[in-house]
Amino acid sequence: MIKKEWMKIVSVDKIAKDSYEMMLENEYISTHAVPGQFLHIAVPGHTLRRPISIAAVDKQAHTTTILFKTVGSGTETLVIYEIGTELDVLGPAGKGFPVENLHEGASVLLIGGGIGVPPIYFLATELKKRGITLQFILGFQSQAYMFYEKKFQSLGETVIVTDDGSYGEKGFVTDVIGHVAPFDRYYSCGPLPMLKAVKNKLPHIEGYLSFEERMGCGVGACFACVVPTNDQKGYKKICQDGPVFAADEVIL
Known part of the structure; x- marks a missing residue:
């Protein structure tokens, strides 16, 4: 609460x-x-x-x-x-990432972009305790903005992508998704264009998206942060109903 x-x-x-x-x-x-x-x-x-x-x-x-x-x-x-x-x-x-029905030995891909990387790290440490196999794709503007690389490497295979190619792979996180090992589910957090690209890249795999969003009240009273969804309500509040949503639940 x-x-x-x-x-x-x-x-x-x-x-x-x-x-x-x-x-x-x-x-x-x-x-x-x-x-x-x-x-x-x-x-x-x-x-x-x-x-x-x-x-x-x-x-x-x-x-x-x-x-x-x-x-x-x-x-x-x-x-x-x-x-x-x-x-x-x-x-x-807010509501966190759903993990309850992941079985030990399942394989998960975690994708973070910029300041969307921190919640991915928190999730990864908890999944590791459950015996989940982890892979990471982390995107940054450049090497100067990169952080936590060694922390992620200690948890699973980690691919770094930078916009300018100053470190790791050059391009966007979606450019390297096809290079990782098969996985059962993905979780992603980052800017909206990245989340949209990830969702479009993985339409047939169960996934969850965590939104970065400016907020007003933060408790669901002001309707300043909403996202269109497929259910009858039409919109949901990112601060209260999210910030994590099933990828097939939201319209991006």
């Missing part, structure tokens, strides 16, 4: 160009968060909270790790807070 909590900043580290890793301490959120959920963080001086995906949790240490890019004054403010500062947070928010 989503709650309003105070989370204490434990550490802040720059891990790539314009990209930061922040560890926050709070028992409730670290205990209840599941892969695919996010934190909705209030930043003083800004009207709207910032939705940031969860990259990892440590239930014993009561910590939650988030990764984000500095793309505006809100996130630029976050990175200059001192260690020990407490943040006003709603979380864990």
Whole structure:
């Protein structure tokens, strides 16, 4: 259940160009968060909270790790807070990736793009505990923006793709999907054009998409973040019904 909590900043580290890793301490959120959920963080001086995906949790240490890019004054403010500062947070928010019916030994492809990579890492660590075989395709603008490569390599076969070819394969994540081993299901998180391309590339394989989206309230009251779907309601709220949806559920 989503709650309003105070989370204490434990550490802040720059891990790539314009990209930061922040560890926050709070028992409730670290205990209840599941892969695919996010934190909705209030930043003083800004009207709207910032939705940031969860990259990892440590239930014993009561910590939650988030990764984000500095793309505006809100996130630029976050990175200059001192260690020990407490943040006003709603979380864990949204619905996570469904994993309950995956059997041990199943093979899964995880596809992340840019700041969509962190929730994929959280999911991967949980799937590894279940004995799932993992493969990764991770896309970045360039080598300067790349992070967590070794972390992913420790979990499964990892292919890095960069837009400019400065590292790994050159192109888009969909350019290399045909080069990986067969898989039973896929999960993907990233910008909308990437999700659309992944869905179109894999029309006959069960898949789940996690959306990156600007939000208003973050709890489903304002209808600021919606996605068209195939059901009778027509639209669903990304913050409340998602951010994860079955690929065949949404219209992109």
